[in-house]
Amino acid sequence: MAAYSPSLVFTVTRKEPELIVPAEPTPHEFKQLSDIDGQESLRFHVPIIQVFPNNNGVQEDPVRVIRKAIAKALVFYYPLAGRIREGPRRKLSVECTGEGLLFIEAEADVKLDQFSDADLLPPFPCLDQLLYAVPDQSDVLNCPILLIQVTRLKCGGFIVAIHVNHTMCDAAGISQFLRTVGEFTRGATQSFIPPVWDRHLLTARNPPCVTHVHLEFTQIPNDFFPSLSTLIQRSFFFRLNELSALRRQLPPHLAQHCSTFDVLTALLWICRTIAMSSDLEEEIRVMILVNIRSRFNPPLPVGYYGNGIVFRQQ
Template sequence: MASSLSSSSSSSLKFTVRRCEPQLVAPAIPTPHELKLLSDIDDQEALRFHSPAIQIYGKQASMAEKDPVEVIRKALSQTLVFYYPLAGRVREGPHRKLMVECTGEGAMFIEADADVTLHEFGDSLQPPFPCFHELLYHVPGSQQITNTPLLLVQVTRLKCGGFILAFSINHTMCDGTGISQFMNTWAKMARGSTKPSIPPVWCRELLMARHPPRITCNHREYEHVPDTITSTENMVQRSFFFGPSQIAAIRLLVPTHLQHCTTFDIITACFWRCRTKALQIEADKEVRMIVIVNGRARFNPPLPVGYYGNAIAFPAAVTTAGKLCENPFGYAVELIKKVKGVVTEEYMHSVADLMVIKDRCMFTTVRSCLISDLTRGRFREVNFGWGEAVYGGVAQAGIGSFLGGTCQMLHKNAKGEEGIVLPIWLPAKAMNRFAKELENMFGNQNHTTIRSPTFIMATL
């Protein structure tokens, strides 16, 4: 199957991906056949999708005799012995309750080859990867939430000796922390380990709704807001790089009493403000920034080390577009800093109860954006034996079908600078306005790496 890609220099890169028939990779030894309930945090509507990711590796002379397909496939089989629920299938019971039947059927695995070198992909690998549909073939039915493999993997060898590992995982099974834990175990198995350094922990009962369920906290992230937006303008995706100079420039706008805020806080506030301005939202309309918060450490005692289920909350900072855009930058930073602090053990229990009471509802998407901090996942450092990835992390912006979602990931740009990459979706005209607003935040210096993408998006 041929894929045609356009580079920023307007030259055209064409290559062919040849895939073998998909096969199931089962655990290396028999595993328990049992039914395990997912938690009431796991099975909410917002997490019922397959989360795609991509790991890109260059050639390693020391691994010249090793086939990455065989190494990764064997390590996956060994890893599924310990993470055997991921070799099962999700089922839906009464009241939309999700559970995992641990059948041991396995993950879906695709072996592939591409007649292209890593060098030909360009020197700034970051989302969007519109060639992703070639690098991770969506086996028919594989995007369903129930009764289908929970993990879809494709390993594509490159002509230069490098390879690309692309996969998607059913988000009801794991959050970002859980995926990182699973991937690191998988990589260590590929390098010769025989057991996980952090044993996986199920314990989903810790995040089940109480009896009777009771909503005890204010959850503005789940408020119903009428949708009056009818625009069908073409959406485009770009990534923006925040290196040391960009982050320093934004910090100059932060007032003294907020100088201890995190880099995540200031990039999130910057994104929210620039996006709201770019979308030209009416001043009196409410806007939301939903911040994904890892709740593991908010429990007393904390959730067990090795817990790989979803332990996240979606608290929302809410204000009007006018206040967000007209107040000094510190206003937005303070809202972000404050909303992260609302997540407590009680808040997590309240969310679980809300899911049962409100039929596992979706968070508010109208005039909302959402952001996750994936910097601690350190996906680029996942080493299957071929060293650090050239790129490791999400394959695209968005969370499921919600294009207002994004994440912050560690990234090294073409100049070798370490920073944060932020992939986003916006309508085409709004994307241009966003880029200008961002330049203004940097003091009108052209410091952004605004991707005139090495790859042009072919489909949404």
């Protein structure tokens, strides 16, 4: 198929999708997901794209190497080769069937240096060609948890695009798995960070025990939000000189102590508020994803690859 981007036209040829199963036998069992894993807001697939230039002139076939490394990594992360099931009260679990993840081998008649920044930054106009589209991408049940397409480029570089079922992993979790795959491509025989399941640690108490009123989660009217069809997605990259310029506009006590995340979040919140509301008295909040792995006492175990995020409103 032909791909069309703002600056480039190229052709991608895909082979038939295949299933990669663990390289060794794995247990057939059911593992309960946590209540954070199963929340409605995480029941979707997340696309990920990674670009690898051929800096060292390596001639080894990346598809063959990655395919073999995935099979080895799935021995340790064998739930990723299973299927998500839904039980009573919509509780989710994974049946560790060993059926495998979906893998697509592809070839593109283009070199990496032919892509512009706009091609390989969100919203990725070429993503439809670099990531295979399954028939029903909205379904998170009874289907492969991971889909990986590896596309060879004419220059020897390659692109790895991934669909991951968010009910199984967050960004930190899938990064941990991909790091393990990378270790096996370099000849490792063991996972550097052994995976930890322990989803029971994030299962809600029954009955619940709430000891503090969280006013930040009080519902406020949401009458001004526009239709999604009218929104335009753009990417903005802030480098050191831009960040320094922003900090110079802050009072001295804030400029010294605010993190980069605080500065950028405040800037985006102010700009979005001005753009979307003319009522200076209207209450508008910002919602932030927070990694809670280190916020427990004791922290979640190193190697925990489930969802360890919560939404925080301010």
